[in-house]
Amino acid sequence: MRDVARKIPSGLLPWIIPLGGIGAWLAVSQTGLVPTYLLPHPMEVANAGYYYVFGTPGTAPYAGRFAGDLSASLIRVGCGFLIAVLLGLPLGVLSGRLPAVQRLLGASINGLRAVPGISWLPLAMVWFGIGTRTTLFLVALAAFFPIYLNAAAGARQVDPLLLQAGAMLGVSRSRLVLSILLPASMSHILTGLRLGLGISWAYLVLGELSGVPNGLGAVIMDARMVGRIDLVVVGIILIAAIGRLSDQLLKAFMRCCFKSVRRMA
């Protein structure tokens, strides 16, 4: 096994499973054993994807809607994620360092975390109606937990010696947080942000399934109702690709902004 693994260039490794999956899909579709309303042919999907992304609006159903759906979804994910970061990071760092804050928040947050996100959907629809605000609420709620928990874990594991060293070197309290506490917790914080952004996409789709007119999740739900299963698959593939891309962008952004990410994570 090891010899086999050594012969394959490592740049190729990540592609083996997706390409294998597409190959198997192609093979199954060619045999015609599975009806296309359950599993459309890859070419059909590629075609639908092409029209959805590059088609001229109006020439066919869903043609060229991608840009509008994408920007609607990006705004929802971006704002929801931002709310989660603005709440989760400071609260997490505080409860990681201050036992009083941990005691105050810990039990409640863990209790809320145990509630499956999907069970918030009905309540959110009652509170915020169908549309962007419900989606924002769900995304922010879901992304909050990993960001909060990892920031808390990161801040907690910072060696007190580093903070002592900082105090001894004459650093003010605010600089202590910015130039020692945050960099020293950075690898945990980054993990929390990446998990949070990942789950943001999941909850985006959930929020958009509730019947908003545009967005990538909305397209999936819409296409299912009119029986365009090929477009459902297109939506899934696009969300996977964009989710991955946004993770890479997040990492690049953090690298760009923080020495501690460049040098440690």
Next chain:
Amino acid sequence: MLLQERKTNGMTNAQPPLHDANGPHGGRSVLEVKDLGRVFHWNGSAKPVLEGITFDVTRGELVCLLGRSGCGKTTLLKLLAGFLSPTTGELLVDGDPIKRPGPDRCMVFQEDALFAWLTVEENIAFGLNGRKSGKAAIHQEVDRYLALVGLRDFRGYLPGEISGGMKQRVALARVLILKPKVLLMDEPFGALDSQTREEMQDLLLQLWKELSITIVFVTHDVEEALLLADRILVMDRNPGRIRSDLRVPLSRPRARDEDEFLSMSRELRAVLRL
């Protein structure tokens, strides 16, 4: 008796000699510890860790706190640094009471306490950055201290990329650059191999001479204390007290294999065993 007793633990009210003729640099006390006590609380019961500690350190003096583990020598150093506050007694630096950690009493820790995300150079500059000196001035200062500790070629390295001895050089430079009134060292070379330790001891003595620093150095190593110290404070445990305050009459530079050094180390070992 080769080592000279200065005063004993019983004489806690004795006036500190303000102008000690025996002192290598002379001058007045920069650090005064008066009847210091510290109690730790362990689930309900109070345990005195330090009791009736009184001593003073003259400017430019190199004082070693020598004692076996558990005698409270690290606690004493933390009190001097301001990381802990005393239960009783007084701690003065240049006549001002110690209240919190500050750059006038810098510590070199036994463990690695460098900022892992900053380069050697940035670690050394860290304490200067908050001050109002210009970038060029900071750069020049950092250059000087990089050279002093012999790390010029390693300025761009991260702490994770250099050896334990080099890390302690960085730790030394980042506090010396702040020109502390007292340099506190908590078994700083304890984790190093013996060859590196000797190198670091030589470097410390050289810097001490060059920069005329005042140093309080904690160690459990008799040879290290004899090699470095003007004075050795031998500590007892349970509770931690100063048993004897000994002046080391050896001339510098000292050699570890001289007869005098060896007989003094035998003597000091006997004192430590009491």
